[in-house]
């Protein structure tokens with residue numbers, strides 16, 4: 148069993164991944180400043196896993212070296228060891244709103260790039276050289292071909308994507324330095340859904356930017372209707388197509404990736420994590436309606452700036468290289484997402 152530092156572990160993907168890692172028997176330190184999450188998520192994760200003694204929470208900022216240092220030393224103190232005992236870092240912490248990154252690029256470069264740099268610096272000082280990094284399909288910009296393979300051009304079209312590309316480059320430089328780094332750059336497609344218990348899920352601050360939480364909040368009565376961004380895309384029903392992936396499949400992808408990194412020689416893995424299945428906005432709406440048993444009112448509005456018509460992963464490399472593939476379909480994504488939203492209409496603030 149490994150000792151793991153999880154940055155951003157209280158967030159949407161981080162909380163589900165913490166649960167999966169606890170269920171697999173690992174010991175965790177979570178560092179989070181709760182800028183987009185709640186400590187309640189962590190409470191529920193340890194309750195679900197019945198693992199109160201295997202998760203330590205450090206409230207701190209990854210941009211502040213002393214806070215990251217504190218996470219490393221908390222672990223050491225807790226375990227009465229005299230050397231760094233964190234085996235690996237799973238790095239989720241960061242800012243992720245595409246539109247906000249355009250209006251506030253300094254924050255995105257600051258948190259996503261400088262925060263990652265600070266984390267890596269502290270890791271190196273402690274001799275911890277294994278990291279799984281949350282990258283994104285946003286790197287591919289407007290893809291030239293779909294499904295998108297990992298060797299497609301990196302062409303981000305917003306500061307958020309630029310910040311992910313910069314961290315990917317820093318990680319590639321570390322891997323090339325031949326100092327024993329074990330690195331995974333995981334490019335997520337569209338993570339959605341929730342744990343089927345309805346106890347943890349996605350709880351965005353303010354008006355959701357993303358399709359799934361928006362639909363869920365309409366179903367829960369928090370929003371009047373969904374705005375569908377364009378029905379004039381070159382797709383079968385005119386609405387844009389994405390590759391949605393259940394957050395628990397994504398969490399499982401992190402576990403398998405970590406096991407691969409720890410069991411093989413130092414290397415860098417770069418993998419798309421998606422289902423390979425493309426679904427239109429209206430297909431998602433129809434399935435959500437079927438699952439929640441009520442109509443989701445929507446209106447068609449103009450296209451959103453920066454959207455692509457279709458992004459779908461070529462996820463064959465993850466399957467052949469680490470033996471991972473998605474196991475949950477759209478119905479399960481909607482069912483589990485609705486279980487969370489209907490039990491917690493106002494998220495963790497309930």
Ligand code: NAD
Nearest residue numbers: 155158159160179180181182183184208209240241281283
């Ligand atoms: P999230 O906002 O729910 O989680 C991020 C967590 O990081 C939050 O708990 C937040 O409080 C924390 N955090 C932010 N800045 C921090 C800082 N300076 N110090 C410490 N903690 C900080 O987002 P998520 O959806 O769980 O995404 C996790 C990661 O995956 C992010 O890096 C994101 O860019 C990436 N990603 C997400 C998606 C998506 O659609 N959700 C897609 C691709 C990649």
Ligand code: UFG
Nearest residue numbers: 283284285335336337356357358359361374375376387454
């Ligand atoms: N959409 C709507 N109405 C909404 C929200 C979204 O019609 O209110 C549409 C979008 O136009 C798009 C689709 O639903 O066609 C999915 O949009 P999301 O915002 O949910 O997801 P994106 O594919 O735009 O982007 C998300 C994250 C990015 C990440 C990318 C790939 O926001 O950060 O997935 O992982 F990079």
